[in-house]
Amino acid sequence: MSSNTSAKTTGRPGRTMAILLVSIIALFAIAFIQGATAVKLGLDLRGGTSVTLQPRIAAGESGKVTSEAIDQAVSIIRQRVNSLGVAESEVSSQGSGVNRQIVISVPGDTGRRVVELVGQTAELRFRQVLVEGAANATSLTGDTATATLPAGVTPEVAAKFATLDCSLATSRQAGGGDDANAQIVACDRAGASKFVLSNAEVVGRDVSKATAAIDQQGAAGWYVSLSFNNDGTKKFGDITTRVVSLPTPQNQVAIVLDGLVVSAPRINEAIVSGDAQITGSFSQAEAQDLANVLKYGALPLAFDRGEVQQVSPTLGADQLRAGLLAGALGLFLVVVYSMLYYRGLGLVSVGSLGIAAALVYVLFLLLGKWIGFTLTLAGIAGAIVAIGITADSFIVYFERLRDEVREGRTLRSAVESGWLRARHTIIVADLVSLIAAVLLYFFAVGGVRGFAFTLGLTTLVDLVVVFFFTKPLVTIMASRKFFNSGSAISGFSQKSLGIAPKTSTAKVGE
Amino acid sequence: MSSLAGIGGRLYRGEKSFDFIGKRRRWYAFSGILIIASLFALSVQGLKLGIEFKGGSSFRVTHSGVTVEAARAAVNSTGLVSEVIVQKIGSDKVQVQTGALSTLESNAIQDALAAKFGVKVESIDTQSVGPSWGKEITRKALYGLIAFIVVVMLYLALAFEPKMAIAAIVAVIHDVFITVGIYALVGFDVTPATVIGFLTILGYSLYDTVVVFDKVRENTRSVTSSGKMTYSQAANLAVNQTLVRSFNTSLVALLPVGSILFVGAGLLGAGTLKDLSLALFIGLATGTYSSIFIATPLLAALREREPAMQALRKRVAARGGATASSISQSTKTSNSDERSVTAVNDDRPRGPRNQPKRKRKHRR
Numbered sequence: 001m002s003s004n005t006s007a008k009t010t011g012r013p014g015r016t017m018a019i020l021l022v023s024i025i026a027l028f029a030i031a032f033i034q035g036a037t038a039v040k041l042g043l044d045l046r047g048g049t050s051v052t053l054q055p056r057i058a059a060g061e062s063g064k065v066t067s068e069a070i071d072q073a074v075s076i077i078r079q080r081v082n083s084l085g086v087a088e089s090e091v092s093s094q095g096s097g098v099n100r101q102i103v104i105s106v107p108g109d110t111g112r113r114v115v116e117l118v119g120q121t122a123e124l125r126f127r128q129v130l131v132e133g134a135a136n137a138t139s140l141t142g143d144t145a146t147a148t149l150p151a152g153v154t155p156e157v158a159a160k161f162a163t164l165d166c167s168l169a170t171s172r173q174a175g176g177g178d179d180a181n182a183q184i185v186a187c188d189r190a191g192a193s194k195f196v197l198s199n200a201e202v203v204g205r206d207v208s209k210a211t212a213a214i215d216q217q218g219a220a221g222w223y224v225s226l227s228f229n230n231d232g233t234k235k236f237g238d239i240t241t242r243v244v245s246l247p248t249p250q251n252q253v254a255i256v257l258d259g260l261v262v263s264a265p266r267i268n269e270a271i272v273s274g275d276a277q278i279t280g281s282f283s284q285a286e287a288q289d290l291a292n293v294l295k296y297g298a299l300p301l302a303f304d305r306g307e308v309q310q311v312s313p314t315l316g317a318d319q320l321r322a323g324l325l326a327g328a329l330g331l332f333l334v335v336v337y338s339m340l341y342y343r344g345l346g347l348v349s350v351g352s353l354g355i356a357a358a359l360v361y362v363l364f365l366l367l368g369k370w371i372g373f374t375l376t377l378a379g380i381a382g383a384i385v386a387i388g389i390t391a392d393s394f395i396v397y398f399e400r401l402r403d404e405v406r407e408g409r410t411l412r413s414a415v416e417s418g419w420l421r422a423r424h425t426i427i428v429a430d431l432v433s434l435i436a437a438v439l440l441y442f443f444a445v446g447g448v449r450g451f452a453f454t455l456g457l458t459t460l461v462d463l464v465v466v467f468f469f470t471k472p473l474v475t476i477m478a479s480r481k482f483f484n485s486g487s488a489i490s491g492f493s494q495k496s497l498g499i500a501p502k503t504s505t506a507k508v509g510e
Numbered sequence: 511m512s513s514l515a516g517i518g519g520r521l522y523r524g525e526k527s528f529d530f531i532g533k534r535r536r537w538y539a540f541s542g543i544l545i546i547a548s549l550f551a552l553s554v555q556g557l558k559l560g561i562e563f564k565g566g567s568s569f570r571v572t573h574s575g576v577t578v579e580a581a582r583a584a585v586n587s588t589g590l591v592s593e594v595i596v597q598k599i600g601s602d603k604v605q606v607q608t609g610a611l612s613t614l615e616s617n618a619i620q621d622a623l624a625a626k627f628g629v630k631v632e633s634i635d636t637q638s639v640g641p642s643w644g645k646e647i648t649r650k651a652l653y654g655l656i657a658f659i660v661v662v663m664l665y666l667a668l669a670f671e672p673k674m675a676i677a678a679i680v681a682v683i684h685d686v687f688i689t690v691g692i693y694a695l696v697g698f699d700v701t702p703a704t705v706i707g708f709l710t711i712l713g714y715s716l717y718d719t720v721v722v723f724d725k726v727r728e729n730t731r732s733v734t735s736s737g738k739m740t741y742s743q744a745a746n747l748a749v750n751q752t753l754v755r756s757f758n759t760s761l762v763a764l765l766p767v768g769s770i771l772f773v774g775a776g777l778l779g780a781g782t783l784k785d786l787s788l789a790l791f792i793g794l795a796t797g798t799y800s801s802i803f804i805a806t807p808l809l810a811a812l813r814e815r816e817p818a819m820q821a822l823r824k825r826v827a828a829r830g831g832a833t834a835s836s837i838s839q840s841t842k843t844s845n846s847d848e849r850s851v852t853a854v855n856d857d858r859p860r861g862p863r864n865q866p867k868r869k870r871k872h873r874r
Contacts, residue, residue, distance in 0.1 A: 044782070054643060109632035112620075115613055305613070306643035307562070310636040314572060319778060326773035326783065330766030337762060377782050378703065384770055385710065385790065388763030389717070395762060396721060399518075399755040406519055425724045428669050429717045435661055436713030440706060443654030451706050451786070 013472030020468040024359055031365040039361070040368035042376030042450065045320040047313030048107035049114045052094075052306040053077070055102065058121050063299045065098045072296035073303070074102055076122040076258050079189070084117070085170045086110055090372075101306060108313070115308055122258035124204030124297020125180060126236070127197035128243055129252040129264050135166035135191055153196055154183065161185045166194045178259040186254075188261040195261055197254050201239045204257075204297025206232025212287035215279075222287035223279040226294060233274030241270035255293065262293050323380035330384050331357075334391050342398055348477065349394045352470045356390050359461050360454075367457075379450035386458030389433060393466045396429070397422040401474070415478040419471055426466055433459045518754035524747055531746040534807035541684055541804060548691020555694050560701035560785075563648050565610040565641030569619060569634055573627045576604040584626035590615045600777075610641045651705045658709055659683075662716060670723055673812045678719045681805035685715050685796045692792055703785035711793025714763065718756060719801040725752045726806060734818055740826050741819045742810040749806050760798040767791055 031037070043050050055073055057063055070093060078091040086106050093100040106114045130153055165171050166187035178184045180200040187194050209227040228236050243251045244267050254264040265278050278290065311319075331353065338346035360383060367373035400422040404414035437456030441449055520526040530537070561568055571581065578596045581604045585594050595607040606623070616638055624631045659679060666675035689708060693700055725748040733744045767790045774783025813819050 052643070054640075054646070109630075112617060112631065119613065304642060305638070305640050306646070307640070308616075308636065308638045310632075310634070312572075312633045312635050314633065315570070315635045319781075319783075322773050322777040322783060325777070326770040327766075329769035329773060333765040333769060334762055337765060341758070378706070378786065381770055381783055381786050384766045385763075387766045389714075391762045392717070392759040395755060395758045399752075399758070402518070403522055403751070406522055421728070425721055428724065429720045431665070431669075432662060432716045432720060433713050435665060436658065436710060439654060439658045439661060440709055443650050443657065451703075451710075455710065 013475040016468050016472045017476075020355070020464070024355070024362060027359075027362040027366065031362055031369070034366075034369050036365040036369040039364045040372070040374040041316075041320065042374040042379070043105050043107060043316070044309070044311050044377045045316050045323070045375065045380075046107060047109065047311050047316035048105060049110065049308070049310045050103065050105040051115060051118055051308050053102040053104070053118060053303040054306045055100070055301040055303055058300050058302040065301065066299075067098055067100075068292055069296050069299060069301055070098065070100050070102070072292055073122065073301050076296075077102055077104060077118050079258065079260065080117050081106060081114070083170055084110060084113065102303070109310075115305070115310075119303050119305055121300050121302045122296075123178075123180075123300055124207070124258075124293065125178065125200035125256045126202035126239070127184070127200050127254050127256055128239060129195055129249045129254050130183070130198055131161065131196035132249040132252070132264070133161070133194050135187070135193055137162075137194070152183070152198070157183050157185060157196055161194065161196050164194055166191045178256065184259070186256060186259060186261050188264070195249075195254060195264065197256065197261075200256075202228075202232055202235045204294075204300055206235060207294050207298040208232070210291045210294035210298070212282075212284070212291040214284070214287075221279075222282040222284050223277050224282070224287050224291045224294070226276045226278060228274040228276075230274075233272070236274065236276070237270065237272035240267045241272070243267050244270050255290075257293050257297060263290055319377050323377055323384075327380060327384045327387075330387050334387055338391065338394070344477070345398050345401075345474075348470060348473050349391060349398075351473065352394060352465050353387065353390060355469050356458070356461050356465045359465065360386075360458055363457060363461070373453070374450070375454075376450035379454040382451040382454035383458055386455055386462070389430075389459065390462040390465070393426045393430070393462055394470060396425050397466070397470065397474075400425075411478045415475055419474075423467075427463070430459050430463055521750045521753055524750070527746070527750050528753070529746065530749050530802060531742045531807045531810045534803075534811065537803040537807060541688070541800075544691065545684070545687045548687050548694065551691050551694040555697065557690070557694050557700045558697050560699045560704075561607060561637070561639050561644075562702050563644045563700065565639050565644040567608050567611045567616055567619070567636065567638040569606045569608075569623055569636050570599070570603055571606075571623050571627050571629060571634055572603045573629050574602045576602060576627055578604060580604075580626055581606055581623065584622045585619055588615075588618045588622050590618060611638060647702055651702065654705075654709060655686075658712060662713075666716070666720075670727065674723050674727070674809055677805045677809035677812060678716060678723065680808055681719055681800040682712050682715055684800050684804050685712065685793060688796045689789070689793050698788060699785065701782075701785045703782045704789045707786040707789030708793055711790050711797055714790075714794060715797025715800060718759065718797055719805045721755060721759065722749060722752050722801050722806055723809070725749075726809065730813075734822050737822065737825045737829065740823045741813045743826075745806055745810045745813075749802055753802070756798060756802060760794060764791070764794055767794060 055065055055070055057065060074091060074093050081089045081091050081104055084106065086108055089104075089106045091102065091104050094103050095101055104114065104118050164185050164187070169191070171187060171191075178186065178200075180203065182199055184197050185194065186197055206228050207226065208229040210224060212222060212224050214222050239253060243253065245251070248266070249264075252264045252266050254261045256262070263278065263280075265280065282290070335346075335350050335353070338349040340346070342349060364373065364375060368375075397418065400418035401414055404418040405411060407414075409417060434456055437452050437459060440452035441456065517526065576598070578598050582594065582596045585591060585596070585606055585608070590611070591608045593609055597605045597607075599605055606619070608619070611619070616636065620631050620634050620636065623629075623634055659682065662682075663675050663679050666678050670678075686708075689711075692698075693704070698704070726745045729744040729748045729751075730741055733739055733741055739747070767787050770783055770787035771791055774781065774787055778784065814823070
């Protein structure tokens with residue numbers, strides 16, 4: 001392997017470098033075409049609130065947190081956060097399986113509202129539909145034929161219904177705000193219609209089983225079958241018996257999760273057996289989603305607030321400035337040191353750092369677009385630390401190179417023989433860094449993960465740059481007269497190498 | 511600068527040599543004392559854990575004219591918390607730390623602080639960590655540390671000799687103890703950023719050891735056949751030869767870390783940047799020390815116990831060479847004929863260096 005690669009890099013150093021440079025330019029072009037023109041900054045750099053929630057079984061319940069329940073919880077919380085109407089809010093889960101945490105990040109200074117909104121347990125309730133209307137209907141009669149208030153709807157509720165505009169995301173305010181013992185007005189999840197609903201008669205805990213299935217013979221297609229426990233069977237029997245003969249929409253029972261109507265099926269018959277089927281023109285995904293909602297409702301999760309962090313935009317800007325300043329200062333010091341110590345070779349080191357910086361920057365842009373990578377303060381620190389690690393690879397190579405020259409090789413052959421030895425050291429050492437980064441990434445929680453990510457990314461970049469830029473550049477320089485002349489500023493003078501002039505001249509002549 | 515390079519040349523040829531391995535008992539004793547002191551500090555004082563680990567809340571108000579007293583008065587006026595730590599950061603920031611709070615309690619304190627200093631609630635930077643969350647973070651940090659040591663040990667055992675892996679890991683554990691000891695002794699805050707910085711530095715300490723060991727392996731490959739040097743002598747030469755490199759790599763790594771520490775502590779006060787870079791700074795120092803003074807001497811000691819290496823030792827002694835404790839002389843002797851030996855002599859201790867076109871047997 002070694003002879004092949006070395007032959008290639010020796011033979012066409014210019015071409016290797018050109019390929020790397022063209023690739024970097026191509027990456028920049030892709031970034032621009034995809035519209036990624038700025039690195040996405042984390043909340044600690046631009047201000048915002050992040051909340052980490054640890055899901056657990058609600059108090060008084062028994063059972064296990066399932067992975068599906070967490071998925072469901074994530075989508076419930078996403079719905080709540082979206083109702084804030086803040087652009088670029090994010091809800092995601094971190095970790096694996098049932099051990100996941102839910103991470104919410106909302107930019108800007110909405111701090112307290114976010115914290116209050118996301119922590120509540122989401123409940124599933126079954127409520128009889130009293131009125132159904134179009135999303136922005138202005139009166140109770142907006143969509144129904146009745147001109148008078150339906151039985152039992154209070155004027156206050158009617159007024160609320162009239163002003164509610166479900167076509168606005170902010171109206172689909174969720175967050176467990178629905179009182180089980182009162183009438184409520186509610187939107188459906190998609191914001192297509194709004195409802196007046198009676199008080200909750202059956203709750204999620206009454207559900208014992210829910211599955212999505214497909215009817216192979218009949219024309220029903222995908223449906224959801226639903227079973228209730230003893231308590232639920234009786235209650236569901238009561239409500240279905242009562243509403244089955246009422247006119248539309250009052251013969252519908254809405255399934256309400258977290259204050260939003262997931263589905264409002266019409267009751268075709270009194271269901272006293274405790275086993276029901278919800279049919280309709282469901283797609284597979286819709287049926288499964290509904291079944292998951294029902295299952296989740298059977299065992300609602302509560303959320304422990306793990307960590308809440310509110311950073312004001314002022315502090316964010318300060319941290320960003322400090323991070324960039326530290327980076328600039330670190331880079332400057334390393335550049336100065338390499339120039340002083342390695343002279344001409346220092347230029348290679350500076351050039352390589354420049355290329356590495358460009359590559360890291362464009363990867364930040366692209367990863368921000370592709371996998372939602374955001375740069376945090378810890379991430380900036382990781383990148384700064386990586387300046388040192390990247391420069392270290394050059395030092396390992398340069399010192400090897402000088403060792404070879406001290407042994408009496410000509411510069412040109414030292415470039416190759418030194419590279420063969422240094423390459424091994426660089427790969428082994430960078431792999432240790434990579435192992436560290438990967439482990440840190442998996443074991444760290446929250447913001448410090450960013451550190452591991454950038455450290456790992458920059459270590460990879462370091463390998464690419466050393467192989468495809470530094471080495472070929474040194475090869476080219478070694479073929480120049482200047483660096484072979486032993487000039488004091490080339491970095492290869494006999495004085496700086498500590499070689500007795502006489503011996504060395506003889507060797508070079510060999 | 512160039513005089514350093516000059517020293518590099520002389521170290522390389524063995525004209526100048528520091529006896530790291532012969533005097534190893536001295537370094538072991540030195541490190542032993544440090545570790546005992548660390549354990550003592552740890553048991554007496556313990557670590558000062560940040561709120562991320564034990565749960566708690568922290569509020570930071572930025573406003574000109576903030577005072578510790580006013581902040582304390584504001585928090586006390588809520589009557590919610592008994593234990594509160596108030597610190598001034600820079601000229602216009604004050605930080606309040608309390609135990610774990612509920613959302614309502616936290617809001618009350620925010621309101622009190624906002625009213626006291628006439629700032630908006632939204633401008634108060636708040637962090638709050640639940641107690642169970644702190645346990646989770648601590649658990650993860652410990653797992654991370656253990657997994658790291660196990661994986662790296664396996665990797666090094668594969669990439670190098672098993673004894674090198676042992677020596678490298680002992681050096682890493684040495685670094686862990688001393689760094690933790692310094693934290694306990696000085697009372698620096700330990701936060702997740704500290705732990706991350708710390709784990710990174712373990713990686714970096716290994717990087718340094720890897721560079722030295724790579725040279726040791728190269729120097730010692732043909733020691734038994736040449737019979738000119740004992741294993742310890744060859745290893746000591748390797749440490750000396752890589753000394754300039756170790757110095758350079760450590761310095762270059764230290765420059766950016768130093769600037770993070772400088773900017774982080776200077777501009778922002780306590781926080782991620784400071785915690786991270788402080789751990790890196792301390793770890794980097796102990797890491798460099800341990801790869802030279804602990805890892806390589808330990809490796810030499812382990813290898814010297816092998817029968818083949820003991821036999822080599824006898825042969826070297828019989829040839830009138832020096833014993834391990836006076837290495838500088840022996841390397842000079844072997845070096846005196848260096849210039850006259852042509853580049854393709856297999857028997858020379860630094861054999862592979864002189865056969866650049868050949869593949870190394872263990873290259874992977």
